[in-house]
Amino acid sequence: MRVAIVTESFLPTVNGVTNSVCKVLDHLAREGHDAIVICPSAHAPSSYRGFPVFEVPAARYRSFPVGLPNLLVQRLIAEFDPDVVHAASPFFLGAQAIAAANRLGIPSVAIFQTDMAGYAKRNHLGPATKLTWRFVKWVHEGASLTLVPSSASMDDLQNMGVPRLKRWARGVDLEAFHPNNRSRPGALALRERLRPNGDEVVVGYVGRLAPEKQVERLAALRGVPGIHLAVVGDGPSEASIARATDGMPLTFLGRLGGESLSEAYAAFDIFLHTGTEETFGQTLQEAHAGGLPVVAPRAGGPIDLVADGVDGYLYDPEDPSELHQLIEDLVESETLRLRFGEAGRRAVLGRTWTNVCGELVKHYESVIGVPRLAVPTQRRVRLS
Structure with missing residues (x-):
């Protein structure tokens, strides 16, 4: 199979979209498929896993490259002549790729991953919120299939009237995130530092320190006895978080990856998530894989990932006292922490990236050769 992946984010930028795209490319390489990557210009590598990477012009917004519409996108897709176009978290660049695929008669699969409308609403952008939803609907209406990561995202898109929706979750590395990592020297050293x-x-907490992550909610834990807070990540909200938690026992660990990230999870006793705009919540899966109890808002993706009272707790994000009490309950009971952690590990055992990417390939296959009723089928064109 030949897959053209058009992504709004790619290396060296590291975030959920990039990580998912890399895992998909890893799987395609292992299974002998062919692929190309089209991404915003940001000094990306010229290839990944042997697949060529093509950059298109981009502008910077909040330190992130944003791909701009460019005739190069359609030319690259046409020359590669893929069986399917994969649009990762499509916005400006992905919208152009889906439109190009329709003009070329190539099916497309759009991955809904970023809540752009939620961002507009949170930032009080007024009419821009409705316009953003309209744009998101227009983009996904053009795709042969849209894959959504959670029931909350499914509800949002169904309410907008977006057609052809199916669920597709994300995988987790069960070896990189494992309870046994607690015995690693690096994890033991970090744990000693944090205690x-x-x-x-x-x-x-693990994640980007940005307004949409609402990490300032850690302030609700002020006064919980016997805790130490650890924050993994970086971003523009670090100073705001420091002010909100001033005087609390908190250590900023910065952005971590690879073995250092695995050891950070292994040094935790409880994993706390704070944001309400997650379409999925990959860090929650990583925490579960590491055998940690998870506490997260009752909103968005976490609703599907946390079994309340079984492997963690869901809290009302508008009630700081509830978050305070739930963390205090877990702090007071090691037995409860261990029970939740074991249940969380069991819950993710079937969610390997191999399984999840295998499902994705089946979704690709489901749209190949299926005629589109809403968009006239056009003959594929090779451009030199």
Whole structure:
């Protein structure tokens, strides 16, 4: 199979979209498929897993490259002549790719991953919120199939009237995130650093430090006895978070990856998620894989990932006192933490990237050769 992946984000930018695209490319390479990557210009590698990477012009917004419409997108797709176009978290660049695929008579699969409309609403952009939803609807209406990561996202898109929706989750590395990692020297050293008195319960957060992540909610834990907070990540909200948690026992660990990230999870006792705009919640899966109890808002993707009272807790994001009490309950009971952690590990055992990407390939196959009723089929064209 030949797959053209058009993504709004790629290396060296590291985020959920990039990570998912890389896992898909890893799987396609292992299974002997052919692929290309089209992404915004940001000094990306010229190839990944042997697949060529093509950059198109981009502008910078909040330090992220944003792909701009360019005739190169259709030319690259036409020359590669793929069986399917994969549009990762499509916005400006992905919208152009889907339109180009329709003109060329190539099916497309759009991956809904970023809640752009939620961002507009949170930032009080007024009419821009409705316009953003209209644009999102227009983009996904053009795709042969849209894959959504959670029931909340499914509800949002169905309510907008977006057709041809199916669920597709994300995988998790069950070896990189494993309870046994707690015995690694690096994890033990970090745990000792985070427990200056030797008996603190470490409550950890992993993710970008940006307004939409609402990490300032950690302030709700002020006064919980016997805890130490650990924050993994970087971003523009770090100063705001520091102000909100001033005087609290908190360590900023910066952005981590690879073995260092695995060891950070292994140094935690409880994983706390704060944002309400997650379409999925990959870090929650990683925490579950590491055998940690998870506490997350009752909103968006976490609703599907956390079994309330079984492998963690869901809290009302508008009620800081509830978050405070739930964390306090877990701090006071090691038995409860262990029970939730074991249940979380069991819950993700079937969610390997191999399984999840295998499902994705089946979704590709489901749209290949299926005639589009809404968009006139056009003959494929090779451009030199």
